[in-house]
Amino acid sequence: MSNPVLNVKAVDKDFGGIRALDDVDLVVHQKEIVALIGPNGAGKTTFFNCITGIYAPTSGDVLVDPKATGDPVRVNGKKPNKVTELGMARTFQNIRLFPSMTALENVMIGTHCRTKSAVFGAITRCKATRNEEQAVIDRSYELLKLVGLDQYVNETSANMPYGKQRRLEIARALATDPFLLLLDEPAAGMNPQETHDLEKLIVDLRDRFDIAIMLIEHDMKMVMSMSDRIYVLDYGRMIADGTPREVAENPAVIKAYLGESDDD
Amino acid sequence: MNNTLNETGHQGALRLLLSAGCHSIPHALRKSAMVAAWFAFLTFPILVIKVNTIENTVAWRWENMLAIAVATFFGSYVWRWLLARKEIKRDEAKRESVAERLLTKVQSHPILKLAGLAAIAIPAVLYPQVFDLYQTNIMVSCLVFIVLGLGLNIVVGLAGLLDLGYVAFYAVGAYAYALCNLHWGIGFWTMLPLGAALGTIMGVILGFPVLRLRGDYLAIVTLGFGEIIRLVLENWGDVTKGPSGISNIARPEFFGMKLTIAQSTMYMYYIMLGLLVLTIFCVSRLQHSRIGRAWLALREDEIACQAMGIDKVKTKLLAFALGATWAGMAGVVFAARTTFINPASFTFWESAMILSIVVIGGMGSIRGVIAGAIILILVPEYLREFSEFRMLLFGAIMVMVMVFRPQGLISAKRKIYTYKGTSEAGSGQ
Amino acid sequence: MDYFLELFFGGLTRGSIYALIALGYTMVYGIIELINFAHGEIYMIGAFTGLIVAGVLTALGFPEASILVIALICAVIWSASYGYTVEKIGYKPLRGAQRLSPLISAIGMSIFLQNYVMLAQTPDFLPFPALTPQFDFMKPYSAVMNSSELVIVVATIAVCVGLTLFIKYTKLGKAMRATAQNRKMAMLVGVNVDMVISATFVIGSSLAAVGGVLIASHIGQINYFIGFIAGIKAFTAAVLGGIGSIPGAMLGALVLGLTEAFATGYVSSDYEDVFAFCLLVLILIFRPAGIMGKEKTQKV
Structure with a gap:
């Protein structure tokens, strides 16, 4: 099997006295769709925050290997922007767009770490800067079109419908040119039709850009039908992992979701 | 309703x-x-x-x-x-006012735009020829404040960092010129870029440790820095000559010619006008660049910004240092214009005044800042009887603007980008 | 040794005043996360009200002992009223606005109030009558501590104890703590949040007024500008102790007062204010949560 693009080894995260993540291991390979599920408060978002640099893990290793060469880089303790630069981009559970900026500008921000023009270029507006700027605009527009938001290009993101905002977050994350896209509850608040469209979009993105995708999601139908592998987190511990079928039949998972029986 | x-x-x-x-x-x-x-x-x-x-x-x-x-x-x-x-009018609040609509209309039409520019440029150029020395002097001071306002606008308006010690950089520029002129006879034109560079360096030095702080802490720390600089100027008598200040600072030379006071005021006016045009040019280009966008995004959501790969500290530092650059430059001009400086010119009130120009005019809006400076500096000059009420009114207006019109007199204009789709859609119809 | 003690008690006095002002900053910040820039001005207005009332009473021939008490009461009443009004005009309409807006509004308020007092009264220093009684039993110690310093320290301790008990045991105090922890939740369980915020401003302003009158009577002169420096220093104290924490503000004020007293006494008095500012900058950079504060994890 090829080398993993993301390899998380024995990560712990403590908040004060509370252990939010306890010895978590996880791997993601190229072009894989991996789902991370678990009951509310299991530590899923904390896990995302730990691997994207928003929190520093208390202990353990987060290793990324964008080209799957077998020569990974350790990213824990790195700042979020460095992690994004390495190629992991994320969306947020409680949408964090730039509310007063237009959809296009939001996506353009995503290209920031892949472009270079600085103060000198901005003031002189030299040829390199102009070209870069136009390329950014064109690419951002294409991404918007890809996620089906071309009619909202010049709409401020705060004025967009909720489901569209989630899509805009995906487009913005894609603009950073990731090898791994991390989606935090992308279907939250969507109706079944929207969820279905979103599922198609995610699979399409994986095929089109050849990237790996990891998502946190509560919609089991969606998770089961699209994921290659599923990890289950409960009380900060990884209690199961495997193909959708394996996970669905795992007694520990059923227990975590349905609660413990009385005689236990 | x-x-x-x-x-x-x-x-x-x-x-x-x-x-x-x-x-x-x-x-x-x-x-x-x-x-x-x-x-x-x-x-x-x-x-x-x-x-x-x-x-x-x-x-x-x-x-x-x-x-x-x-x-x-x-x-x-x-x-x-x-x-x-x-x-x-909550939903309408974001829409443009009548004056703003008019301005946008004028700007979007090439001939009208040219005419509009001429209508501003011709009086601006002729001003010192038509009006007397006193009026020109007031105008120069107004121009200095516009430049300072535009500089602070980069920090407060674009990047959303509340800097209450902006005057410190202004003082650095002024004292740098005064001291270099006093000890080594360095001239105005050499010192102008040096003052700007010094402002930038000071901005980086002061900014680096404090920019990790949250917004409101930043405000108070910059206020502290401003006061520290002023107190040092006041107390470090051996170097700065203390509260009595430095006098007989050289006015700018004009190809080696000696100018009369009237001539040199007029000269100063044109220097400031040139500097203002340069400032407007630079600030507007920065605003609509990759960096300008990053500032705006940083102002709205720092965490999302970092997650999108923007280096928070570096981007903030850039805004802070660029803002300081203009203050340093304006400081050199200030010293050369008044030929006398002392720490009393660099109090918190000065910072507060520049801040009110930006806030009342419209944070992030170049036109707004210019309008703000003209109203806040010129109107009190012509209403001398009310001059003692000046700061009282500034304070009151600042509160009122925040309560009723937080975007200021003239709100910032957003750039509309043209993308491939624009032309496609156009040809399709 | 006497010099050391003199500095020590001087620092204690300063610290007491800073504590009285810092409590207002910290309480307001705890509840609405706003640096109330105008708070220093409320303190200044307290001092002015005290001066004016004392002046009127003296002219009317009131006995000396009653003057301090009446002046203090009036200063508290009016400062509290100003604090209440400032909140209603400048901050209340801005709830839910961008974070920078109320801060700028507060700066505007501060500028307005300073100039209002300057125009209504005088731009010059005014001599403040010595209102605190001179105790005979303090005479032997006059080299290190005088009566007014004793009054300030004792009054501050009393106020701090009173406030702590108030916050801990009264219904309003509990409502304040609840609002500080989670405003939305407090509202949902029936706390009248608007009233709690107003009460916070009123209490904070009253404490500042006590500080204003006592210190003015100790130093002997005031002008419209005293609130600015005192405000920044008290804010430093609040941050030093951990903003939002009431015991933190008291402790921070004490540390700041003593530091300042010893630094000016042993190092140099020219740079008196620089010490406080440097301390402020250093704490914010190296330990923004302060001595008693807890580091907050940002929720994502």
């Missing part, structure tokens, strides 16, 4: 003014009377009584109480009316 307002027209507007925020006119009257009584009570000791603690005499100024009661009675109407209006 909006519709009913429009349908009933003037009568409705009047009714709204009279009963704003209340269900009936008597209710409004009662409310205003209570406000008036409250303020009469509130201002009673400070405004009415004046004691002389040495001679033990007391002066009672009852007329002030009457004035306050009347003013707040009517003022409360206006206040409630404005609040109600803000509530009604």
Whole structure:
């Protein structure tokens, strides 16, 4: 099997006295769709925050290997922007767009770490800067079109419908040119039709850009039908992992979701 | 609610003014009377009584109480009316005002734009020829404040970092020129870029440790820095000559010629005008660049920004340092213009004044800052009788602007980008 | 040794005043996360009200002992009223606005109030009558501590104890703590949040007024500008102790007062204010949560 693009080894995260993540291991390979599920408060978002640099893990290793060469880089303790630069981009559970900026500008921000023009270029507006700027605009527009938001290009993101905002977050994350896209509850608040469209979009993105995708999601139908592998987190511990079928039949998972029986 | 307002027209507007925020006119009257009584009570000791603690005499100024009661009675109407209006027009608040629409129209039409520019440029160039020395001097000071306002606008308006010690960089530029001129005879033109560079360096040095702080802490730390610099200037007498300041600073030389005061003021005016054009040029280009976008995004959501790969500290530092650059440059000009500087010119009030220019004019808007500076600097100059009320009004207006029109007089204009789709859509129709 | 003690008690006095002002900053910040820039001005207005009332009473021939008490009460009443009004006009309409807006509004308020007092009263320093009684039993110690310093320290301790008990045991105090922890939740369980915020401003302003009158009587002169420096220093104290924490503000004020007293006494008095500012900058950079504060994890 090829080398993993993301390899998380024995990560712990403590908040004060509370252990939010306890010895978590996880791997993601190229072009894989991996789902991370678990009951509310299991530590899923904390896990995302730990691997994207928003929190520093208390202990353990987060290793990324964008080209799957077998020569990974350790990213824990790195700042979020460095992690994004390495190629992991994320969306947020409680949408964090730039509310007063237009959809296009939001996506353009995503290209920031892949472009270079600085103060000198901005003031002189030299040829390199102009070209870069136009390329950014064109690419951002294409991404918007890809996620089906071309009619909202010049709409401020705060004025967009909720489901569209989630899509805009995906487009913005894609603009950073990731090898791994991390989606935090992308279907939250969507109706079944929207969820279905979103599922198609995610699979399409994986095929089109050849990237790996990891998502946190509560919609089991969606998770089961699209994921290659599923990890289950409960009380900060990884209690199961495997193909959708394996996970669905795992007694520990059923227990975590349905609660413990009385005689236990 | 909006519709009913429009349908009933003037009568409705009047009714709204009279009963704003209340269900009936008597209710409004009662409310205003209570406000008036409250303020009469509130201002009673400070405004009415004046004691002389040495001679033990007391002066009672009852007329002030009457004035306050009347003013707040009517003022409360206006206040409630404005609040109600803000509530009604909430969705419209983001739209442009009439003046802004007009400006946008003029700017989007090439001929009108040229004509508009000429209408501004010609009077600006002819100003010192037409008006006397006194007027020119006032205008120069106004220009200095516009440049300072635009510089601070980068920090506060674009990047959203509240800098209350901006005057420190202004002082650095001024003192740098004064001292270099005094000790080594370095001229104005050499010092102008040096002052700017010094401002940048100071911006980086001061900014680096403090920019990790949250917004409101940043405000207070920059305020602290500003005061530290002023206190050092005041107390480090061996170098800065303390509170008595440095005099006889050289005016800018004009190809080695000696200029009379009138000539050199005129010269100064043109230097400032040139500097202003340069500033507007740079700031507007920065605003609509990759960096400008990053500033804007940083102002809205720092975490999302970092997750999108923007280096928070670096981007903030850039804004802070660039803002300081303009202050350093303006400081050199200030020293050369007045030929005398002392620490009293660099108090918190100066920072507060520049901040009010930016806030009242419109954070992030170049046109707004220019309008703000013209109103806040020129109007008080021509209304000398009211000059002592200047800061009082600034304070009051700052509060009112924040409450009723947080985007300022002229709100920032957003760039509309043209993308491939624009032309496609155009050709398709 | 006497010099050391003199500095020590001087620092204690300063610290007490800073504590009285810092409590207002910290309480307001705890509840609405706003640096109330105008708070220093409320303190200044308290001092002015005290001066004016004392002047009137003296002219009317009141006995000396009653003057301090009446002046203090009046200063508290008016400062509290100003604090209440400032909140209603400048901050209340801005709830839910962008974070920078109320801060700028607060700066505007501060500028307005300073100039209002300057125009209504005088731009010059005014001599403040010595209102605190001179105790005979303090005479032997006059080299290190005088009566007014004793009054300030004792009054501050009393106020701090009173406030702590108030916050801990009264219904309003509990409502304040609830609002500080989670405003939305407090609202949902029936706390009148607007009233709690107003009460916070009123209490904070009253404490500042006590500080204003006492220190003015100790130093002997005031002008419209005293609130600015005192405000920044008290804010430093609040941050030093951990903003939002009431015991933190008291502790921070004490540390700042003593530091300042010893630094000016042993190092240099020219740079008196620089010490406080440097301390402020250093704490914010190296330990922004302060001595008693807890580091907050940002929720994502």
